[in-house]
Amino acid sequence: MTDSSPGPGRIILLNGASSSGKSSLARAIQSRIDTPFWHISIDHLRDSGVLPTARIRSGEFDWRLMREAFFLGFERSLLAYVEAGNDLIVEHIMESEAWLLRLADTLAGHDVFFIGVHCALEELERRERERGDRPIGDARRDFHRIHSYCLYDIEVDAMQDRKINADAVIAAWHARSNSTAFERLRERRDRG
DSSP: OOOOOOOOOEEEEEEEOTTSSHHHHHHHHHHHSSSOOEEEOHHHHHHHTOSOHHHHHTTSSOHHHHHHHHHHHHHHHHHHHHHTTOOEEEEEOOOSHHHHHHHHHHTTTSEEEEEEEEOOHHHHHHHHHHHOSSOTTHHHHHHTTTTTTOOOSEEEETTSOHHHHHHHHHHHHHTOOSSOHHHHHHHHHHHO
8 A cells, every 4th residue: 555645745935024015925926936836824814713703802801911922823834734735825923033943943844945935114004004903013113123133035015016026936936956044054054
């Protein structure tokens, strides 16, 4: 009897500030790439009703006490998805270098293509105000922090057309080498 289980999946991981266009880019990549990729994000979980949002908003549950376990669970679920053979496009905000390195360790040995999604601060703040579903100030906080400790396989400017960015990401993903940004991040930490 032969084992018909699929090989491990691959991850295209998008890191960008709140309102930077990660979701639009993820959908554009998903619609243009030549293999089926799932699109996964924290927003999908939140919007699906996974969290007891009303009870968090009312103060009955303290989000600050739940937050770390929620994000850790999300990150560990990515490992389960790829080990089952699923290809993923993942949106995440690397809020700290510790979070980034934790995810790099969690996904060690897997094919992770790490993308920096950049957007001008004025545009981030405009989008944040228009969306109305984010705390004002998150985009500014992210803008000044989340890229500073990252190394990427490719970086894109979200002020450009999302289809052009998607095509650039897909071309770079197809041309990727064995040395990935996540491997270099772990090496930098281990040397440090």
